[in-house]
């Protein structure tokens with residue numbers, strides 16, 4: 001088998017280093033694979049918590065989906081192993097850490113930095129959608145920064161194969177009425193909406209539909225109650241792009257390949273990503 005595949009990993013294959021972060025289901029540690037000295041991130045998940053939340057199938061799907069994804073802006077999941085009580089995810093290490101911490105520190109990003117991030121995320125999502133994978137959970141907490149400052153989408157715990165859902169739902173689509181064919185409520189355009197929300201938050205430091213109560217946020221989203229603050233000053237080109245992504249009718253949202261041709265991206269994104 002090639003490196004990292006088929007081999008049965010165990011905890012004794014790794015030296016464990018400092019904690020990198022703690023998620024809902026467990027902690028992440030810096031680790032070094034002893035034989036290769038390869039630095040990785042090791043996410044430790046407790047089986048008990050996975051069982052309680054009945055998310056084991058999601059984890060299996062994440063591992064399956066991630067094993068086919070190879071893109072510079074998608075954090076690699078090299079493999080997994082488990083022992084009596086825990087499941088371990090062997091992940092690519094993102095040396096510059098979590099994007100949301102960087103956003104908190106800077107309050108908001110320059111238009112060049114925001115456009116560079118948005119363009120690299122668009123390229124990663126074009127790649128995913130090309131493989132019928134939608135992420136469905138694009139937000140600052142799921143974005144990491146690599147050693148060269150490049151953005152990495154992480155945590156495909158909520159991603160799905162839209163193609164599979166069509167296939168598993170029925171043998172042939174021919175006899176299905178429109179509402180059943182349409183029933184893949186998440187089509188790839190959900191990621192375009194989330195990328196628009198992210199672009200807004202990169203530029204203003206807050207998400208566009210933020211409100212004190214969940215019910216108010218829900219109403220602002222369904223009404224697409226999009227307002228642009230006067231401060232910080234943001235170019236009209238950026239506002240134009242965001243307005244073309246945060247559109248209620250998912251079929252009318254700016255397609256990702258068109259996003260890469262938008263003047264704001266062309267003029268501000270660093271081509272290297």
Ligand SMILES: Cn1ncc2ncnc(NCCc3cnc(NC(=O)Nc4cccc(C(F)(F)F)c4)s3)c21
Nearest residue numbers: 020021025028041055058059093094097154155157
């Ligand atoms: C903080 N940090 N700093 C540097 C750094 N470098 C790499 N990684 C880091 N952090 C880990 C990032 C993750 C990547 N993939 C994940 N995947 C996941 O957490 N999956 C997952 C968990 C629990 C339940 C489910 C389930 F079942 F619901 F699907 C799915 S987490 C780093």
